[in-house]
Amino acid sequence: xxxxxxxxxxxxLLGLAACSDKPASEASAEAAAEPARAQAAASRAAPAPxxxxxxxxxxxxxxxQAGDIEAYVRGMEKEVELLRAEYARIEQARTDGxxxxxxxxxxxxxxxxxxxxxxxxxxxxxxxxxxxxxxxxEIGSKLAMLDGLAAMEGDTMKLQAQVGDPYTGLExxxxxxxxxxxxxxxxxxxxxxxxxxKAAGG
Numbered sequence: 001x002x003x004x005x006x007x008x009x010x011x012x013l014l015g016l017a018a019c020s021d022k023p024a025s026e027a028s029a030e031a032a033a034e035p036a037r038a039q040a041a042a043s044r045a046a047p048a049p050x051x052x053x054x055x056x057x058x059x060x061x062x063x064x065q066a067g068d069i070e071a072y073v074r075g076m077e078k079e080v081e082l083l084r085a086e087y088a089r090i091e092q093a094r095t096d097g098x099x100x101x102x103x104x105x106x107x108x109x110x111x112x113x114x115x116x117x118x119x120x121x122x123x124x125x126x127x128x129x130x131x132x133x134x135x136x137x138e139i140g141s142k143l144a145m146l147d148g149l150a151a152m153e154g155d156t157m158k159l160q161a162q163v164g165d166p167y168t169g170l171e172x173x174x175x176x177x178x179x180x181x182x183x184x185x186x187x188x189x190x191x192x193x194x195x196x197x198k199a200a201g202g
Contacts, residue, residue, distance in 0.1 A: 060125070060127040060128050063174075064132065064135055064136075064170055064178075065171075065173075066171075066173040066177040068132050069136075069174070069177040070177070071124055071129075072122060072129075072132050073181060073188065074122050074123070075118035075122030075124070075133075076118060076185075078118050078121035079114050079117065079188075079192055080188055080191050080192055082113075082114055083109055083114065083191075083192060083196065086106075087109070087195050087199050089101060089102075089104075090102050090199050105199075106199055106200070109195070109196055109199050110196070115129070115130065136189075137189070138166075139166045139178065140185065140186060140189060142163055142164065143182070146160055146166070
């Protein structure tokens with residue numbers, strides 16, 4: 001009776017194996033791989049995540065804004081601070097007859113480090129800071145010429161017209177900021193130039 005049961009179980013197993021197209025081991029592997037294939041298919045079907053927008057670089061030569069004026073003042077204050085320190089070294093070196101230190105300080109006054117420190121204090125890139133300085137130098141020069149022409153005797157209207165409006169192209173808030181800061185700006189520019197001239201003049 002026991003032998004008969006064994007034969008019946010063996011026959012049932014053989015029948016199941018015959019009904020399958022693949023061996024049991026292959027069927028198990030196929031079933032295990034199915035979730036991975038489903039996940040890969042879902043990944044291919046899912047849309048790619050949108051990339052974050054890349055911010056456009058700031059326009060170095062954009063027209064002056066009111067905020068540029070205060071930033072310029074901070075930058076120039078830092079430049080003048082460094083120039084004063086280097087000029088003090090030069091004066092001391094000349095008193096001591098120390099030509100090496102004098103030469104070192106002279107080079108420091110003309111090195112790009114001064115401009116870099118100014119740009120950093122202004123919170124601007126070096127390129128933008130340089131552009132703002134150029135624009136304010138040009139405006140300052142025109143204002144000085146107009147002041148000189150206005151103080152001259154005779155009719156200087158034609159000459160003033162040739163100089164033109166220093167504030168052309170600027171918005172009203174920027175013009176107001178420039179006018180409010182004009183004296184301070186001119187003082188910083190003048191001291192910066194004066195310190196370099198005195199250092200070079202020996």
